[in-house]
Amino acid sequence: MNNVTGFQCLECNQTFGVNEIQYVCPDCGGNLDVRYDYERINQHFSKASLAADCNLTIWRYRPLLPMEDTSPVPPLSVGWTPLYDALRLADEFGVRQVLVKDDGRNPTASFKDRPSALAVVKAQEAGATVATTASSGNAGAALAGMCASVGMKSVIFVPATTPAAKVAQLQIYGATVVLVEGSYEQACELCLAASERFGWYQRTTGYNPYTVEGKKTAALEIAEQLQWQVPDRVLVGVGDGNIIGGLWKGFCDLQQLGWIERLPKLTGVQAAGAAPLVAAVNGDGVIRPVIGQTIADGINVGDPRDATRAMRAMRETGGGAVAVSDEEIIAAIPHLAQTTGVFAEPGAAAALAGFIKLREQGVIQSEERVVLISTGSGLKDINTARRSVGEPLRVQPDVAELNKLKV
Ligand SMILES: *Cc1c(COP(=O)(O)O)cnc(C)c1O
Numbered sequence: 001m002n003n004v005t006g007f008q009c010l011e012c013n014q015t016f017g018v019n020e021i022q023y024v025c026p027d028c029g030g031n032l033d034v035r036y037d038y039e040r041i042n043q044h045f046s047k048a049s050l051a052a053d054c055n056l057t058i059w060r061y062r063p064l065l066p067m068e069d070t071s072p073v074p075p076l077s078v079g080w081t082p083l084y085d086a087l088r089l090a091d092e093f094g095v096r097q098v099l100v101k102d103d104g105r106n107p108t109a110s111f112k113d114r115p116s117a118l119a120v121v122k123a124q125e126a127g128a129t130v131a132t133t134a135s136s137g138n139a140g141a142a143l144a145g146m147c148a149s150v151g152m153k154s155v156i157f158v159p160a161t162t163p164a165a166k167v168a169q170l171q172i173y174g175a176t177v178v179l180v181e182g183s184y185e186q187a188c189e190l191c192l193a194a195s196e197r198f199g200w201y202q203r204t205t206g207y208n209p210y211t212v213e214g215k216k217t218a219a220l221e222i223a224e225q226l227q228w229q230v231p232d233r234v235l236v237g238v239g240d241g242n243i244i245g246g247l248w249k250g251f252c253d254l255q256q257l258g259w260i261e262r263l264p265k266l267t268g269v270q271a272a273g274a275a276p277l278v279a280a281v282n283g284d285g286v287i288r289p290v291i292g293q294t295i296a297d298g299i300n301v302g303d304p305r306d307a308t309r310a311m312r313a314m315r316e317t318g319g320g321a322v323a324v325s326d327e328e329i330i331a332a333i334p335h336l337a338q339t340t341g342v343f344a345e346p347g348a349a350a351a352l353a354g355f356i357k358l359r360e361q362g363v364i365q366s367e368e369r370v371v372l373i374s375t376g377s378g379l380k381d382i383n384t385a386r387r388s389v390g391e392p393l394r395v396q397p398d399v400a401e402l403n404k405l406k407v
């Protein structure tokens, strides 16, 4: 961890050595930010060294990650997901460029492979044999998959309402699964109590300080994939706010290194039924927790666990936040799929729904280059996806019946 200088608490600003604490601020309980020595990083890491690096995973950014130089990493190929030029979306909405980053292409089919891969590295550094997390599904599947790839045990706490495909993933990867009869927030509290009691390595978002560092790799990739010409805006579905906080960290790292000149606007998209961050960002900055109510389980968070970081990301970059209805999210799933070929789960398609809303409101300007992050594969939640399309035509195997076809 030669490039890491320590932790700083996001709430009380105190600094700590990395070996002093494992998770949150011991004084105020605030979330921590990992601090780096950028001058030192620039001595042996450059745009040119990256261009010559044929490792096309998140580990190409190792000098910017909080881990020992010698730490082994899980063998699954995480990150370096495609950034597609969505020409038809740009055309349809009259903006300069729309790009779609397909993070459903990760090993367990969501963005959460980025933080979970790093969490497993940290768990192994800590000598843990069991890792645990609370999750709305994807973080758990990602941790379970990463653990399986290195032979570590995992215990995953998810709300009992989690979509079947995500629960199946957990079981198939061999995780010990705890279906909690309650909300995601209640699953978090139970998981935190369990790791305290049993000594498991704790990955839960908004508690483990390293998830945001894993998540920032998406920002590093976007910048590098665009030849260091940062886009004007990045939109992403927001639940706990840890992804958007991670994107902010990644772009700030690059600015600190002097590799990019400005930050993109980071725009958070929440489901209207679980939008405390939108209310806070557009209002007085105070989080008023709600009981989350949305079909987009990945962003169904009523009391975001990384609110301070997320709010700063949205406010300081000028990206702001927008709420979209479940109907708009459901409609965005086939819209994205049919214009780009990318099949997104509801929490991922929310980025397109938010883009459409802000474009129609004139907030997004015609000269903007916009990135939409598709945070998870549509195959994660088939039941919701099917609500957006009708029943397919059913025929007898007789060519005459094909006269009914509408192509
Ligand atoms: C976790 C998740 C998000 C939101 O990430 P947060 O860090 O909770 O804001 C968005 N989309 C999907 C599919 C997710 O799984």
Ligand SMILES: [Zn+2]
Binding pocket: 009, 010, 011, 012, 013, 014, 025, 026, 027, 028, 029, 030
């Ligand atoms: Zn503190």
